[in-house]
Amino acid sequence: MMRPFSKLLSFENAKAIMLKSVGRVERLEELPIGDAGGRVLAEEIVSKMDVPPFDRSAMDGFAVRAEDTFSAGKLEPVKLRVAGKSLAGHPSGAVVKNEECIEIATGAKLPDGADAVVKVENTDVTDDIVKVFTPVHPGQDVSKRGEDIKTGQCVLRHGAYLDPSNVGAAAALGIETLSVFERPIVAIIPTGAEVAPPGANLQEGQVYDINTYTLSQVALLNGCLPKPWGIVLDEHEALRKALLEALSEDLVLFSGGSSVGETDILVDILRERGEILFHGIQVKPGKPTLCGKADGKLVVGMPGYPASCLTNAYALLAPVLREMARVPPENERHLDVPISRRVVSSLGRLQLLTVKIEAEKAVPVHKESGAITSLADADGYIEIPIDTELVEKGDVVRVKLFRPV
Amino acid sequence: MMRPFSKLLSFENAKAIMLKSVGRVERLEELPIGDAGGRVLAEEIVSKMDVPPFDRSAMDGFAVRAEDTFSAGKLEPVKLRVAGKSLAGHPSGAVVKNEECIEIATGAKLPDGADAVVKVENTDVTDDIVKVFTPVHPGQDVSKRGEDIKTGQCVLRHGAYLDPSNVGAAAALGIETLSVFERPIVAIIPTGAEVAPPGANLQEGQVYDINTYTLSQVALLNGCLPKPWGIVLDEHEALRKALLEALSEDLVLFSGGSSVGETDILVDILRERGEILFHGIQVKPGKPTLCGKADGKLVVGMPGYPASCLTNAYALLAPVLREMARVPPENERHLDVPISRRVVSSLGRLQLLTVKIEAEKAVPVHKESGAITSLADADGYIEIPIDTELVEKGDVVRVKLFRPV
Numbered sequence: 001m002m003r004p005f006s007k008l009l010s011f012e013n014a015k016a017i018m019l020k021s022v023g024r025v026e027r028l029e030e031l032p033i034g035d036a037g038g039r040v041l042a043e044e045i046v047s048k049m050d051v052p053p054f055d056r057s058a059m060d061g062f063a064v065r066a067e068d069t070f071s072a073g074k075l076e077p078v079k080l081r082v083a084g085k086s087l088a089g090h091p092s093g094a095v096v097k098n099e100e101c102i103e104i105a106t107g108a109k110l111p112d113g114a115d116a117v118v119k120v121e122n123t124d125v126t127d128d129i130v131k132v133f134t135p136v137h138p139g140q141d142v143s144k145r146g147e148d149i150k151t152g153q154c155v156l157r158h159g160a161y162l163d164p165s166n167v168g169a170a171a172a173l174g175i176e177t178l179s180v181f182e183r184p185i186v187a188i189i190p191t192g193a194e195v196a197p198p199g200a201n202l203q204e205g206q207v208y209d210i211n212t213y214t215l216s217q218v219a220l221l222n223g224c225l226p227k228p229w230g231i232v233l234d235e236h237e238a239l240r241k242a243l244l245e246a247l248s249e250d251l252v253l254f255s256g257g258s259s260v261g262e263t264d265i266l267v268d269i270l271r272e273r274g275e276i277l278f279h280g281i282q283v284k285p286g287k288p289t290l291c292g293k294a295d296g297k298l299v300v301g302m303p304g305y306p307a308s309c310l311t312n313a314y315a316l317l318a319p320v321l322r323e324m325a326r327v328p329p330e331n332e333r334h335l336d337v338p339i340s341r342r343v344v345s346s347l348g349r350l351q352l353l354t355v356k357i358e359a360e361k362a363v364p365v366h367k368e369s370g371a372i373t374s375l376a377d378a379d380g381y382i383e384i385p386i387d388t389e390l391v392e393k394g395d396v397v398r399v400k401l402f403r404p405v
Numbered sequence: 406m407m408r409p410f411s412k413l414l415s416f417e418n419a420k421a422i423m424l425k426s427v428g429r430v431e432r433l434e435e436l437p438i439g440d441a442g443g444r445v446l447a448e449e450i451v452s453k454m455d456v457p458p459f460d461r462s463a464m465d466g467f468a469v470r471a472e473d474t475f476s477a478g479k480l481e482p483v484k485l486r487v488a489g490k491s492l493a494g495h496p497s498g499a500v501v502k503n504e505e506c507i508e509i510a511t512g513a514k515l516p517d518g519a520d521a522v523v524k525v526e527n528t529d530v531t532d533d534i535v536k537v538f539t540p541v542h543p544g545q546d547v548s549k550r551g552e553d554i555k556t557g558q559c560v561l562r563h564g565a566y567l568d569p570s571n572v573g574a575a576a577a578l579g580i581e582t583l584s585v586f587e588r589p590i591v592a593i594i595p596t597g598a599e600v601a602p603p604g605a606n607l608q609e610g611q612v613y614d615i616n617t618y619t620l621s622q623v624a625l626l627n628g629c630l631p632k633p634w635g636i637v638l639d640e641h642e643a644l645r646k647a648l649l650e651a652l653s654e655d656l657v658l659f660s661g662g663s664s665v666g667e668t669d670i671l672v673d674i675l676r677e678r679g680e681i682l683f684h685g686i687q688v689k690p691g692k693p694t695l696c697g698k699a700d701g702k703l704v705v706g707m708p709g710y711p712a713s714c715l716t717n718a719y720a721l722l723a724p725v726l727r728e729m730a731r732v733p734p735e736n737e738r739h740l741d742v743p744i745s746r747r748v749v750s751s752l753g754r755l756q757l758l759t760v761k762i763e764a765e766k767a768v769p770v771h772k773e774s775g776a777i778t779s780l781a782d783a784d785g786y787i788e789i790p791i792d793t794e795l796v797e798k799g800d801v802v803r804v805k806l807f808r809p810v
Contacts, residue, residue: 033603034633037622051777052612088661089598091610107599107709109610148776155778163808164622164718165780168711172777174613176604193494194512198438199581205496205514207457208579217442217569228439256493304512306573313569331809333736371553372456372577373560375570403568404736 008280008287010386011316011350017277018291018320022298025250025324027182033170036162039180040223040326045156050146051172055110057086059141062101062123062130063114066138077124077131086111101130110142117141148172161328184324186219187246188212189229191239191256192304197231210306210372211255218313223325224251240269247273247295251324253317254290255302255309266290266301274299282386284349286312298324306372311352311381314402333401335380337362343391345384354378355397357405362397379405415791416688416721416755423696423725426682427703430655430729432587438575441567444585445628445731450561455551456577460515462491464546467506467528467535468519471543482529482536491516506535515547522546553577566733589729591624592651593617594634596644597661597709602636615711615777616660623718628730629656645674652678652700656729658722659695660707660714671695671706679704687791689754691717703729711777716757716786719807738806740785742767748796750789759783760802762810767802784810 009017028042057063064080072078080101084094088107096102096113104110104117116136124131149155155169162170162180170178188211196206209231216226227249232242234256243266246252254266267290270276274294281289285308290301300317302309322329340361345351355362357379365377380401384391391397414422433447462468469485477483485506489499493512501507501518509515509522521541529536554560560574567575567585575583593616601611614636621631632654637647639661648671651657659671672695675681679699686694690713695706705722707714727734745766750756760767762784770782785806789796796802 033618034621037618037625049607053607054610086610087598089600089608089610107597107612148778155781161808164619164626164715165777165783165807167622168615168619168715168777169781171603171615171618172613172711174601174603174605174607193492195494196579198576198579200579202454202458202579203494205459205491205494207512208577210573210576213438213442213576214569214573216439217572220442221569306577310569310573328809331736331738331806333738372570372573373553376560376574378570401736402570403566404733 008282009278011281011283014278014281015316019323021293022320022324024326025181025184028179029182030177030179032177036178036180037167039162041156041160042181043179044158047149047153047155047173050151051149055145056143057104057108057117058143059117059119060106061117061119063104063111064101064116064118066116066136069132069135072132072135074133077133080130082128181326183225184250185227186224187227187249187252188215189242189254190231191254192234195231211309214310222318222321223327224321236265239265247297252299256304282349284351307374310375335399336396338394339391339397342393347389350386351384352381354381362399413685413687414683416686419683419686420721422682424728426698427725427729429731430586430589433584434587435582435584437582441583441585442572444567446561446565447586448584449563452554452558452560452578455556456554460550461548462509462513462522463548464522464524465511466522466524468509468516469506469521469523471521471541474537474540477537477540479538482538485535487533586731588630589655590632591629592632592654592657593620594647594659595636596659597639600636616714619715627723627726628732629726641670644670652702657704658707661709687754689756712779715780740804741801743799744802747798752794755791756789757786759786767804
């Protein structure tokens, strides 16, 4: 039978150890800018150009010499002769001289000689004569060359997360490809004779593999690429072989159908090859979680029961995957609402309790920790601290959301 | 020169019209369960089995007949003979008789004859005799067959979003493939002679195409697949040809370098082929946004200036893309903080003002609406209502976040 846990670590300490021990991905790849969204930049982008690359009009109207308009008024407009037209992408070759102007579109290059734009609303045009009813100051409604980005300016730092606006900033410079970090690969190894792959005929005592699919999704949602293994029997030689192969990936996850038994074998194998960082966490569910390091890679034995496995994948593993992938922490999305009923917790363990939001209350949906439906029905989870035995009905709790409610 | 806007629609009305007019994707595809995460289920999943498919132990311990333990106490343990072993995936063939028990692991099948489990902490074993120190009731620490999912139960509804726990619920049933909705395809058409593709040598008056890349990312982040077009000149025949081709996709986005000019041509072309839903919104930036419908598809002329385009992609377009893709609305992630300085807004237009979070304050980073860096530097945006002219320094504003801060 299984050994007792020698000592349990606090949840926060376990997370801190994992974050400190995990390696950040170093491999790079070069991607076309259109494929680089959601990735992490592995170079510094310094602009070789001014953006905009020329003075341009911020309005539809007329490019003028500002001094020509100083005497303009509602009753005494200034009259200017239209000497040409500057459209976006079709600049005018003309030079604006005294008492002249050039019709100009938003985004079009400001013609030489002009230093301001009078917007069309403040003018009246007859044939080639424009009446200007308000004075403009030099620079009015002109976007100056380099106003957005200047030559030599650092536009994106090494390690920047390529969200839409950062992709846009690189596009503004005409960059075709970006050097980004590869997504780290997470080996996901389901273990145990009780686990069967999708579509298999279940033998007596068997259940279908769930954790491979939930862990794969969590890996994808946190900047990594999952690499599912076939099911491995919880025997020393089979587990050892799987571990040695999987250590060529960036992080190794084991997860079986039951809660303690096979992690004992894993502990032995990890000790042979590397070291145990911790075994056992003061958290419910998730107590049997195992973490070690071998060949410089983190190896995690996730709880086998699907709901325990997934809850701990959200709460414990996701931040570690993001650290490894160099992607920023997820925005914590939470909701503070009263709880619908009294909940009794255990002193000495942090409890992660799945809840559903109904009528603006947090309704516990806790079932046995094997029940995947306790998560499929849940909108999020609450954390009941280690020193809290009782949450009274109506107490306001913070729900960390899995999904929008 | 451009025509004036006939009437401006409120931002909320514009969004409501788009949400009502957009078609939801109907095309289906069949995906292996491991590839179906993040997609939308196009079938109802009704369980053909019980989960767990057998009574199983929730603890490591001994399977017993509960009545045999009723007289057990700390000082007067009951003694039971160990008649076998049931491990996860290796059920025992033995039947538990009176005054017998079977060693059992978490997740293992409860042997016939037994109706409860005594956890190992409450026992003491010597050779094949177990001392039981506490009574258990029938069903104690047993997960009953079907406790998680029952045969005939609807596990996932048509239209369910396949987040990790929903993928897990399908995996629990051993399902190999899922029928999901295809991701809708969004045609993205940059327009105007002033726009150049990445890597091109800029001609006088030209800028690089930004909107294709920001809009593609927004499409991907909201459940759609972007299909970027080449740059199209803002001339009637070229735009008409591009529109007709693009109408074979699910939604068409046009966006040019300047703000009004080319949308006039688009208005004419859309009128020929379909109808205009609106042209002009009471929002800053984003006033020139155009929306029409042709061949049953929504066609949107996004503002040309990159920051205007992306701000409106987040605020106006993203909910429409999600509706089309059938994915749930994004969790609104916001932060309520004081603003760092007084901001003057325009009565009669909703203002979307980009801000950065610094020292727990919202610091406006507004530049000219062409400035992509106003977004790359921003952490989110605030909405200044249509009837608000002034936000005083220190007023608490709600920042809708682009990214974690």
